[in-house]
Amino acid sequence: MAEVRKSKAFTLVELLVVISIIAILLAVLMPALKKARNQAKVMLCAANAKQIGLIMTVYQNENNGCVPVMRNKFTPINAKSGLLSIPFRKYSGAKAKLPTWLPPDDPWDTAQQLDYARNWLPSFYICPFARGNPQATLFQDSGTVMIGNTTRKNYVSIGRMDSYSTWIWPRPKNYPFWPNHPWGPPNGFNKYGNVVWHSAGSPDPLIALSDDEPYVFSADSRLQADIDWLESHPRKFSNTRRLSQRTALYCAHGEIDESQPNDRIINYGSHKKQGKGGTTVVFGDSHVDWIQGSQIGAGN
Numbered sequence: 001m002a003e004v005r006k007s008k009a010f011t012l013v014e015l016l017v018v019i020s021i022i023a024i025l026l027a028v029l030m031p032a033l034k035k036a037r038n039q040a041k042v043m044l045c046a047a048n049a050k051q052i053g054l055i056m057t058v059y060q061n062e063n064n065g066c067v068p069v070m071r072n073k074f075t076p077i078n079a080k081s082g083l084l085s086i087p088f089r090k091y092s093g094a095k096a097k098l099p100t101w102l103p104p105d106d107p108w109d110t111a112q113q114l115d116y117a118r119n120w121l122p123s124f125y126i127c128p129f130a131r132g133n134p135q136a137t138l139f140q141d142s143g144t145v146m147i148g149n150t151t152r153k154n155y156v157s158i159g160r161m162d163s164y165s166t167w168i169w170p171r172p173k174n175y176p177f178w179p180n181h182p183w184g185p186p187n188g189f190n191k192y193g194n195v196v197w198h199s200a201g202s203p204d205p206l207i208a209l210s211d212d213e214p215y216v217f218s219a220d221s222r223l224q225a226d227i228d229w230l231e232s233h234p235r236k237f238s239n240t241r242r243l244s245q246r247t248a249l250y251c252a253h254g255e256i257d258e259s260q261p262n263d264r265i266i267n268y269g270s271h272k273k274q275g276k277g278g279t280t281v282v283f284g285d286s287h288v289d290w291i292q293g294s295q296i297g298a299g300n
Helices: 012-062 110-119 224-231
Strands: 138-147 150-158 164-166 246-251 256-258 264-266 278-283 288-292
Touching (some): 012 278, 138 264
Antiparallel strands (some): 138 150, 278 288
């Protein structure tokens, strides 16, 4: 009499049990994986910023302690005064010169910016949090967010372009860019002062210097309005001269709170650490740190 073989296939009940277990494991692991991926991006952004900070130091050593003249990246007079990667290009390991259709001394249209972003921009100038395809850097309205009991407009940075920006407008340490922050101090006050990359104090700082004249990296550079404000608050607020306590550039894809005068937050929740959004900054002495978004006010 032939032996009857039993089937080795899974029963429907067994399959459902296995699927349920996998679903539970995924539900448990996904938040941890998402958090780990976020932290990896924060670390990579810091590594990018550190590399740029070292290039900044080399540039200063070769230019009598000066930095390039930089202007508002959204309305640049020329390409090399809008994108930090261009005056630093020779220090970035780039082997080929920019082609003739990308002249650094001219303003670039959108097509030129796209070509530069796709083919000529060193990868470490692009933050891992950058969204979308290469394109001219833009802010896109992303609705509103609730901060405490206060509603604020939220904008996000779009485009894989040069992510790291210099400070155009000076802000001293403890400057109240949002003095009535619903979370209370130190939120809404600059944690550090900054150093600017243009001729502060000029009637028109955007055209104060020629493009070929580097700007002295001064710990005291700030506009007269800030000087007047500081002198009217001599005890409560201070402005340090140490470049190790003043930010020189920041990642524009991080969370930045510029509630006044624009009443908005940029990239809310980006570069999150310990449950708070923030951004990567490079200080005047080239060291790198992270600053909570509610303690750094946008400057350009």
